[in-house]
Amino acid sequence: MGFMNNDNLAISFKNVSKSYPLFYQKTLKEFFQALFTQKKTIEKVEALKNINLSIKKGETVGVIGKNGAGKSTFLKLIAGVSYPTSGKVNVYGKVVPLIELGAGFHPELSGKENIFLNGVILGMEERYLVEKFSEIVSFSEIPMDFIFTPVKYYSSGMFMRLAFSVAVFSKPEILLVDEILAVGDIAFQKKCLDKMNEFKKQKVTIVFVSHNMEQVKNFCEKVIYLKEGKVEYQGEVEEGIRRYLKNNF
Amino acid sequence: MYWALIKKLTLREIKARYKQSFLGFFWIVLNPFFQMVIMSFVFSKILKMSDLGVPYPLFIYAGLLPWLFMVNSLQSAMNVFISDSSLIKKIYFPREILVLSTLLAKTFDFFLSFLIFILMMIVFKVPFTFFMFFFFLIFLIEFLFVYSLALILSSFNLYYRDVQYLFNLVITLWFYLTPVIYAVEFFPEKYRIIFQLNPMAVFINAYRQVLLGGDFPKWSSLGIAILLSLFLFFIAKKIFEKLEKNFADVV
Numbered sequence: 001m002g003f004m005n006n007d008n009l010a011i012s013f014k015n016v017s018k019s020y021p022l023f024y025q026k027t028l029k030e031f032f033q034a035l036f037t038q039k040k041t042i043e044k045v046e047a048l049k050n051i052n053l054s055i056k057k058g059e060t061v062g063v064i065g066k067n068g069a070g071k072s073t074f075l076k077l078i079a080g081v082s083y084p085t086s087g088k089v090n091v092y093g094k095v096v097p098l099i100e101l102g103a104g105f106h107p108e109l110s111g112k113e114n115i116f117l118n119g120v121i122l123g124m125e126e127r128y129l130v131e132k133f134s135e136i137v138s139f140s141e142i143p144m145d146f147i148f149t150p151v152k153y154y155s156s157g158m159f160m161r162l163a164f165s166v167a168v169f170s171k172p173e174i175l176l177v178d179e180i181l182a183v184g185d186i187a188f189q190k191k192c193l194d195k196m197n198e199f200k201k202q203k204v205t206i207v208f209v210s211h212n213m214e215q216v217k218n219f220c221e222k223v224i225y226l227k228e229g230k231v232e233y234q235g236e237v238e239e240g241i242r243r244y245l246k247n248n249f
Numbered sequence: 250m251y252w253a254l255i256k257k258l259t260l261r262e263i264k265a266r267y268k269q270s271f272l273g274f275f276w277i278v279l280n281p282f283f284q285m286v287i288m289s290f291v292f293s294k295i296l297k298m299s300d301l302g303v304p305y306p307l308f309i310y311a312g313l314l315p316w317l318f319m320v321n322s323l324q325s326a327m328n329v330f331i332s333d334s335s336l337i338k339k340i341y342f343p344r345e346i347l348v349l350s351t352l353l354a355k356t357f358d359f360f361l362s363f364l365i366f367i368l369m370m371i372v373f374k375v376p377f378t379f380f381m382f383f384f385f386l387i388f389l390i391e392f393l394f395v396y397s398l399a400l401i402l403s404s405f406n407l408y409y410r411d412v413q414y415l416f417n418l419v420i421t422l423w424f425y426l427t428p429v430i431y432a433v434e435f436f437p438e439k440y441r442i443i444f445q446l447n448p449m450a451v452f453i454n455a456y457r458q459v460l461l462g463g464d465f466p467k468w469s470s471l472g473i474a475i476l477l478s479l480f481l482f483f484i485a486k487k488i489f490e491k492l493e494k495n496f497a498d499v500v
Contacts, residue, residue, distance in 0.1 A: 103335035
């Protein structure tokens with residue numbers, strides 16, 4: 001192939017490996033002990049091994065694999081919060097992670113203040129947030145009088161709903177989803193799923209990590225099966241799931 | 250494009266503290282004020298310090314406020330990555346924004362407390378002079394100095410939590426080597442070199458000169474402090490750039 005057409009590419013991994021230090025000495029005491037016992041300061045654990053893959057714009061890709069297979073590391077590298085030990089990760093477009101919802105929420109601040117805080121953290125402009133404020137609130141189904149209460153008084157369901165609602169209004173180009181559809185009650189889960197399908201129609205690239213094979217089957221067009229830090233299979237959803245289930249049950 | 254984020258995070262710091270306690274903003278001002286009252290009482294009434302030419306409460310306050318700005322800033326900044334670990338693991342933005350916002354929130358405290366200082370100047374009938382405007386210049390340099398230290402300490406503290414305990418020890422020693430409660434003139438000439446190499450001493454002396462002395466700051470000392478701060482900033486940037494890539498992995 002003479003040239004690479006990057007226009008349709010959303011994410012590409014080239015020979016990507018990532019290893020974590022198994023432990024850092026968290027205290028100086030441990031550090032000095034390590035010095036004298038000549039214990040290795042850092043032991044490494046390889047979370048991802050030589051990953052090569054690419055995800056096209058507008059694709060919905062399911063990522064499956066056992067716990068510890070490297071799924072979270074995979075998402076962190078795409079989100080740009082963690083860096084590969086070797087190789088190259090390229091991401092084209094604005095990434096919005098629907099992971100650990102409500103990170104950056106401050107318990108003492110009101111729902112409204114947190115909408116603006118979290119919105120700006122997710123890269124939205126204040127003007128846009130002002131404009132969308134009532135839509136965000138009504139999507140979250142949180143009663144208006146609760147919006148001015150500190151979020152520490154929210155139920156965990158309300159908290160998650162609010163966090164989710166802010167995130168879905170952030171105009172993502174690449175959406176990272178980690179077991180998100182467990183938010184709220186069945187009615188709200190349905191709404192989330194509808195929203196995700198809407199994103200899908202708008203050609204948002206979605207990377208969907210899940211242990212729920214039914215959801216992956218219904219929602220994704222492609223699957224990446226990670227096993228012990230390596231890509232065991234990528235391609236057809238049915239085939240990927242079949243191999244994963246065969247390997248584990 | 251990150252200004253909005255800096256603004257929001259700074260406001261988060263300020264608002265959250267305000268909401269947490271009944272007296273809110275007053276604590277920010279009352280705490281240094283009462284520290285000053287206690288120190289003034291101990292040193293002027295009990296230990297009978299010699300006359301400084303300016304009212305002792307003002308003298309102490311002019312040193313205490315910049316000192317507390319440094320200590321409070323560093324103490325908060327050191328824990329900012331730990332308390333916002335979920336944010337760091339989740340979404341990308343330049344990490345120094347968290348440190349910067351912490352310092353800006355403390356700057357707000359500093360200026361709020363400084364209003365009390367202005368009131369006290371009126372009460373003690375200390376004349377206002379145009380030299381007072383140098384206050385902002387001196388603060389700018391102090392900010393750069395503290396910001397550089399904050400970058401280094403906050404990233405080290407992620408790797409070794411001992412840093413914060415060590416810091417508390419160092420601060421105690423540093424306090425006595427800095428003319429907060431005493432004047433440089435109390436020391437024999439040959440020892441005064443330590444005050445020139447200690448940027449906090451330089452800043453505090455400079456604040457006193459422009460606010461209470463009605464004079465220019467001592468440019469030679471301030472010049473050394475500027476160079477030291479710039480040099481430290483350069484080093485801090487390098488260290489931070491190297492370490493921040495691993496923040497999400499070690500936090």
